[in-house]
Every structure is written in C-alpha cells, then in structure tokens.
Amino acid sequence: MASVFSYNLATQDTTLYDIKVDRLQNTQSQETIMSSNKDWMQRDLNVLWHPCSQMKDHETLPLIPIKHGKGIYLEDFDGNRYIDAVSSWWVNIFGHANPRINDAIKQQIDTLEHVILGGFSHEAVIRLSERLVSVTPPGLSKCFYADNGSSAVEVALKMSFHYWLNKGKPKKQKFINLSNSYHGETLAALAVGDVALYKEIYEPLLMQPITVPSPDCYNREAGESWEDYSLRQFEKMETALQDHAHEVAAVIVEPLIQCAGNMRMYHPIYLTRLREACDKYGVHLIADEIAVGFGRTGTLFACEQANISPDFMCLSKGLSGGYLPISVVVTHDEVYDAFYDDYETMRAFLHSHSFTGNPIGCAAALATLDIFESDNVIENNKVLSKAMADACHRFVDHPHVSDVRQHGMVLAIEMIKDKKNKIEYDWKERRGLRVYEYALSQGALLRPLSNVTYFMPPYIIDEEQINKLADIAWTGINLATK
Numbered sequence: 506m507a508s509v510f511s512y513n514l515a516t517q518d519t520t521l522y523d524i525k526v527d528r529l530q531n532t533q534s535q536e537t538i539m540s541s542n543k544d545w546m547q548r549d550l551n552v553l554w555h556p557c558s559q560m561k562d563h564e565t566l567p568l569i570p571i572k573h574g575k576g577i578y579l580e581d582f583d584g585n586r587y588i589d590a591v592s593s594w595w596v597n598i599f600g601h602a603n604p605r606i607n608d609a610i611k612q613q614i615d616t617l618e619h620v621i622l623g624g625f626s627h628e629a630v631i632r633l634s635e636r637l638v639s640v641t642p643p644g645l646s647k648c649f650y651a652d653n654g655s656s657a658v659e660v661a662l663k664m665s666f667h668y669w670l671n672k673g674k675p676k677k678q679k680f681i682n683l684s685n686s687y688h689g690e691t692l693a694a695l696a697v698g699d700v701a702l703y704k705e706i707y708e709p710l711l712m713q714p715i716t717v718p719s720p721d722c723y724n725r726e727a728g729e730s731w732e733d734y735s736l737r738q739f740e741k742m743e744t745a746l747q748d749h750a751h752e753v754a755a756v757i758v759e760p761l762i763q764c765a766g767n768m769r770m771y772h773p774i775y776l777t778r779l780r781e782a783c784d785k786y787g788v789h790l791i792a793d794e795i796a797v798g799f800g801r802t803g804t805l806f807a808c809e810q811a812n813i814s815p816d817f818m819c820l821s822k823g824l825s826g827g828y829l830p831i832s833v834v835v836t837h838d839e840v841y842d843a844f845y846d847d848y849e850t851m852r853a854f855l856h857s858h859s860f861t862g863n864p865i866g867c868a869a870a871l872a873t874l875d876i877f878e879s880d881n882v883i884e885n886n887k888v889l890s891k892a893m894a895d896a897c898h899r900f901v902d903h904p905h906v907s908d909v910r911q912h913g914m915v916l917a918i919e920m921i922k923d924k925k926n927k928i929e930y931d932w933k934e935r936r937g938l939r940v941y942e943y944a945l946s947q948g949a950l951l952r953p954l955s956n957v958t959y960f961m962p963p964y965i966i967d968e969e970q971i972n973k974l975a976d977i978a979w980t981g982i983n984l985a986t987k
C-alpha cells in the first residue's frame with residue numbers, strides 16, 4: 506500500500522488516499538526467460554490491440570515480434586530475417602537503424618528532447634522549416650507542424666475553411682475529394698477519404714464531402730493511355746468545381762498514387778489541370794503527399810511531375826526517414842497573411858498538438874534531407890525503379906494478374922479471378938493474405954492491400970533483393986491464384 510496526498514484549497518481539507526501498488530510493480534522478473542517469438546507473441550496478445558487488424562486472425566496468423574532492424578532487414582526473436590518491402594507502412598526510406606539518422610537523433614536528445622512550440626522555438630525546427638521551404642514547390646513558404654499524417658490533413662482542412670472565413674466567404678465550408686482516396690483515420694481525415702473498408706461503418710459520424718470519380722487509370726478502356734483517361738476523368742472534376750465552387754473551400758487529392766486505395770495510379774496531367782481549375786474557380790488545392798512525398802513517385806514530391814504548387818502540402822511518413830511521428834503542412838504567404846492580424850480580430854489559427862515540431866523528429870528529418878542531398882538519391886532511384894520494372898515484367902502476362910503499374914519506387918501487382926471478363930475474386934477469399942503468408946515464409950514482408958501485392962521498399966534496397974522479392978511474389982501469386 507501507498508498513500509496519495511490531496512489538498513482542497515477551498516475547504517483546506519487534506520485527504521490521504523490509500524492505493525494498491527502491486528499493479529505498478531514491473532515485470533522485469535520475466536525478462537530473462539522471455540526469448541522466442543512465441544513467448545513475446547503471447548505476452549503481446551495479453552495486453553495489446555493492434556492497428557488495422559482483426560485480432561482474431563492471430564489465432565491462426567502468427568504475430569511477428571521484431572527484435573531489431575538493420576538496413577532493409579527486420580529480424581524476429583527466432584532469428585528469421587524479413588526484407589521490409591513495404592517500408593514498415595511506407596515510412597522508412599533509408600533503412601532501419603540508419604547510422605546517419607541515428608547519430609542525428611542521439612545528438613538532438615542530448616541537446617533538447619522537446620520544448621513547447623507555442624511562444625518558444627528551437628534550432629532544429631527552424632532549420633527544418635528553412636529546408637522544407639527550399640525543397641517544396643515554389644511559393645510554399647510557411648510550415649505548420651503536427652505530429653502524424655491525419656492531424657496534418659485536419660490542419661489543412663481547418664486552415665482552408667478558416668482562410669475563406671477570414672476573407673469574408675463563410676459559405677465555403679465543403680471539400681471536394683476523389684473516389685477511392687485516403688487521407689487518414691481521424692474523423693475529418695476519414696470523411697474526406699473514400700475507402701469503404703475504413704469509412705463505411707463510421708459514416709454517421711462524418712461530414713459529407715463532394716466526391717468526384719477518381720482518375721485512377723485501372724478503369725481506363727483497353728488501348729486508352731493513362732493521359733487520355735486521366736484527362737477524360739478530369740471533366741467530372743471541372744463540372745463539380747463549376748457547380749460547387751461557391752460552397753467549396755478546397756479540393757484534396759493524393760498526387761499520382763492513391764496508396765491505401767490499392768495503389769491505384771494516374772497521370773500528372775490531372776494535377777496540372779486541377780491546379781488551373783482551382784485557380785479559375787477560387788478553390789484551394791490540398792496535396793496530401795504524406796505517402797508519396799520524399800521520392801516515392803520518382804521526384805522528391807509528386808507535384809513536381811505536374812509542375813504545380815498546391816496551396817497546402819501535407820507531409821509526414823518519409824519526412825523523418827520513417828523514424829518518428831512528425832508531420833507538417835506547408836502553405837504560402839497569402840494563406841498566412843489572411844490570419845495575421847490584431848489578436849482581437851480572432852483571426853488566428855488556434856490549433857495545436859502537444860508534440861508539434863518535436864526536436865528529435867526534426868533532427869531525424871534534417872538528417873533525412875541531408876541524405877537526399879549528399880547521396881544523389883533521386884537519380885539513383887531511377888536505376889532501382891528500372892530494376893523493379895524489369896523484375897516484374899513477367900507478371901504482365903500472368904493469367905490472374907489484371908494490372909502491373911508503377912510510379913517510381915512504387916510497383917503494384919493486382920490479382921484478378923477472370924482477366925478476360927474482369928471478374929474480381931470474392932474479397933472473403935483474402936487472396937492477398939495468402940501471398941503475404943507465403944512471402945513471410947520466404948523472408949519478405951509483403952503486406953497486401955486486398956488483392957494487390959506491392960513493393961514500396963526503402964531506397965537502400967539493391968537489385969539482388971529486388972529480384973528476390975519479385976521471385977517470392979511470383980510464386981506467392983501462383984499459389985494464391987491456384
């Protein structure tokens with residue numbers, strides 16, 4: 506037993522509460538005997554609830570406790586190694602335990618681990634903001650930080666709405682999004698997404714966006730080019746803008762790849778046209794580059810391929826090299842200036858998160874940008890992208906593969922039941938999961954998106970590892986489609 510002291514200022518009463526402390530005692534006595542995957546899995550399942558998982562699956566699908574990571578590899582407690590082909594959910598870009606990022610973090614911890622960013626500032630966040638302003642598309646000039654992707658999306662949505670309010674246009678309260686889009690899991694981010702699997706159940710809680718059919722080129726006609734299809738789909742966006750601009754604050758898109766929407770891809774011309782139309786109709790453009798930023802699509806930012814600057818660019822995931830939860834919304838002076846006024850006007854953007862601009866996250870991000878700069882990463886990735894394309898060419902004619910698509914360092918292979926008549930597998934058959942399980946047995950982490958197997962590896966992968974992944978996917982897909 507221990508006592509907790511409480512003092513009531515009003516009555517000047519003091520109270521002593523007795524609490525039981527045995528729950529606080531640590532579990533160290535167990536540490537020495539725990540060592541295998543099975544031990545850790547059992548201990549995990551006693552106390553954890555995992556993200557994006559039906560926990561009952563783990564009755565048959567073993568959970569994999571990772572002991573350590575190095576470069577492209579993750580190693581579990583039984584000594585099995587896995588190539589991290591999905592960059593640990595698209596965040597890691599220069600490998601696990603990258604020495605340069607590790608050093609930067611260690612130095613930062615000894616200098617300043619965290620400080621409130623309201624009214625205070627620090628060197629790492631200032632340096633990072635300068636760097637981000639210089640590497641993001643022209644015109645983006647102010648950085649607002651949050652601590653994960655979803656909250657960056659929330660910031661962009663709120664800022665856009667609030668901008669129009671400050672500009673005397675309070676009716677602009679809606680958002681236009683694309684079908685099959687994904688912008689995170691918090692309620693507003695979920696509302697502007699469109700993946701039914703994550704969204705449908707929560708629909709009663711969500712605001713209603715205006716959803717426009719995606720330029721996703723999977724749906725193009727036979728013989729139609731990506732460019733032609735994306736242009737054709739753009740007409741629907743133009744119509745939506747024409748009809749709704751008066752009530753719309755912003756259009757939000759994932760540039761070039763709808764990652765969580767099964768890695769569906771489209772042509773940059775769509776973004777070029779979208780930028781023109783947003784200007785024409787007086788609507789903001791939010792580019793959610795949380796997944797595609799930092800070199801994923803072959804350029805540092807996907808927007809570069811369309812030669813556009815959005816009004817808001819959301820970044821996270823690769824921002825810290827995949828080390829720490831940090832996110833940022835980069836916007837331009839015109840937005841910033843619409844909030845800049847005397848306090849009494851109530852125009853300020855009063856939004857915050859406790860870990861906004863965390864110094865350790867900023868240090869990891871600075872080290873990440875250093876690596877991009879010194880190691881010619883974007884150029885070298887062209888060689889890796891080509892190797893991925895070459896290794897996966899054989900899937901194009903596979904009888905149960907409907908599509909092989911690629912933008913830079915993301916390559917996706919979609920399985921189909923009947924290729925000729927375009928009949929999908931029943932989702933309940935969970936074919937992608939079969940590829941996943943086979944890949945695990947062969948030393949690769951290839952977490953699927955329904956029937957899509959994809960490679961989105963850290964940029965330190967080599968050609969031998971790429972070929973190995975393609976071989977594993979080939980056999981895995983053969984087994985899963987038998």
Ligand SMILES: *Cc1c(COP(=O)(O)O)cnc(C)c1O
Binds near residue numbers: 658687
């Ligand atoms: C992952 C992701 C998010 C959400 O980021 P979290 O850090 O998981 O909240 C938002 N948008 C896109 C495009 C993403 O891929």
